[in-house]
Amino acid sequence: MITLETLTVTVTGLDAAQVEQWIAQDLVRPEGAPGAWLFRDIDVERLRLIQNLRRDLALQEEALPVVLHLLDQLYDTRRRLRRLRDAVEELAPAEVREVLVQALRRA
DSSP states (O other), rough: EHHHHHHHHTTTTOOOOHHHHHTTTTTTOBOTTTTEEEHHHHHHHHHHHHHHHHHTTTTOGGHHHHHHHHHHHHHHHHHHHHHHHHHHHHHHHHHHHHHHHHHHHHO
16 A cells, blocks of 8 residues: 555656545545545556546546446446356356357347
8 A cells, every 4th residue: 555645656647636636526445544545556546547537538527426436337247247257157067158158149
């Protein structure tokens, strides 16, 4: 985990005041308290994502919560599908897996 000061040095173009605003908006959830935030790797990547959305896609500040929420839903769905796939591969007999593959190809 890293501090806000280390974060702003590590991630080019990241402003401490902006990060604190995103924390206040609940877009990023570091551990700790104001003045003593600790950022995990996932927090750093989320901040990079926010930067990319703002800079590369010119996403307005007001749209960030909606876009991030949709991305969170997408990532959660992908995790659930991976778990389902792993369970089917581990538990389902070969013939059931083959029927599922054929049904998915038709869909």
